[in-house]
Amino acid sequence: MLYVVRFHDRADRLAVRERWLAAHVAWVAARRDRVLVAGSLRAAPGDAPVGGLWIVEAESRAEVEAIVATDPFWTEGLRERVEIWHWSKALPEPALV
Numbered sequence: 001m002l003y004v005v006r007f008h009d010r011a012d013r014l015a016v017r018e019r020w021l022a023a024h025v026a027w028v029a030a031r032r033d034r035v036l037v038a039g040s041l042r043a044a045p046g047d048a049p050v051g052g053l054w055i056v057e058a059e060s061r062a063e064v065e066a067i068v069a070t071d072p073f074w075t076e077g078l079r080e081r082v083e084i085w086h087w088s089k090a091l092p093e094p095a096l097v
Helices: 014-029 061-069
Strands: 002-009 035-041 051-057 079-087
Touching: 002 035, 002 061, 061 079
Parallel strands: none
Antiparallel strands: 002 051, 002 079, 035 051
């Protein structure tokens, strides 16, 4: 099953993002079998990130929650909250972007 994961960052924690960015990117790369697409969300290119978005393939919401729980951005307190949504993809093509 596919899930969309929408992260909301704490506005006062940009330094946390900067400090843990390399660890977070390495963490995501090590989970490419589950985290199919990942990236930051910004109001406009060049603006500071306000959160992130992932497309995750998992057997259950509980599995997605377990993945999120080990992300350095989550464990180090950057994220304020997370939304996890089951995604019913409309088109059959395997490409996600």
